[in-house]
Amino acid sequence: MSFMFKSPLDIELRLDGEDSRETVEVKTAKGRKEKLSLYKDGETVKGQVTIRTRDNKKVEHLGVRIQLLGTIETNNDGIQADDFLSLAHELASPGELKHPETFQFEFRNVEKQYESYRGTNVRLRYYLKVTVSRKSADVIREKELWVYQYQVANSKDSTAALPTTTVKMDVGIEDCLHIEFEYSKNKYSLKDVIVGRIYFLLVRLKIKHMELSLIRRETCGAAPHQMSNSETLARFEIMDGAPVRGETIPIRLFLGGFDLTPTYKDINKKFSTRTFLSLVLIDEDARRYFKQSEIILYRDE
């Protein structure tokens, strides 16, 4: 509610079919959760704007317009906002408002190239903005939408074009530890299962346990001001106790249980979000040995 204290107008923004539309629960900056209506690429955004005057006063205005904006906010070197999408409709020409008035609006077949995203230093958001221009302060009302992008199997998108391969690697420390790890695929849908195994070829360390972590790395900006930050999304213990030569530890990690973001590569040349699978071994003296490998994530219908 961007409600100014002495605002003479009450603006209500409603979307058509709000009750039947799918919603997404997202975390706000303050840690609470809010429900937003979900839209897809190419979908029409339509609804009504109702403006009421308070105390039955007459309010003069210089025009009412509604905009649909898509913006990327980065916190690189101070907060910067950059609009990649900007559509506008005029709802009313300059005049007077006496009684409550309702205006219909429709943004037809809007291309929504990117997914909505709320990260640590980057936010990508789509929102409707109603502006009643006045000689004194403008009255503004915003309503945020959420957008998901679904991967189409044969699209030209770089993620889809990447062939699915098995991830298999031989890593270790000379004469001390030698493991072979294998994951079924290099790219997964958000509801997929990571299936794989760890095979121990040489164990001269006293291993206490082994865990798998999912790490999201967000990178924003371009060199020399590029900033990266990593967040551990999940930590999962897959082995407790000391393994010996020849032992195989299976991996089965259901991704649906975690709050994951699909892999974003260089969105509008502003930011990227990548996910890594980190295998960590911890020994008796609390030393940590780890191997990270990237996994490509995509959203499936």
Next chain:
Amino acid sequence: MPTANPFQSFDSSITHKPIKEHKQTFDELYGEPENFLEVEVIKPVTHGNKSSSMYTDYEIVCRTNIPAFKKRFSRVRRRYSDFDSFRKILESETTRVVIPKLPEKSLLNYSNRFNDDFIEERRKGLEKFLIVVSGHPLLQTGSKSLISFIQDDVWDKNKFL
């Protein structure tokens, strides 16, 4: 004539992608693990009777099957100043590894340094230090002084300076 065997298990009818099965040998499963390493610091003994020449030394016992160590079993005696010189050499040998601290020098406790409690605290600290250092994979394979300190009959710091 029926072509399918009614007693065939479901498993064999599903085509598996050939997963490389690694079968462990009996020895691999139940034999001695390859990471066997036991290091102890025990039996403190105070030598000498003139207060100017008294000192305490400790026994280091090492049992292991790790090839980086020269012997499978060793028993040697070392005193605190030996640990001190060894630690300095270790720090100079590696830039990547953080070497843990030794228990305190007895400068503040000089009059008590042959006290049983003090010696026991010191013994525990030295043991902890040696366990962490000897178990480190980069030191086991990378440090020339580590194996010598633990297993050579006599510790000669000058060989490594």
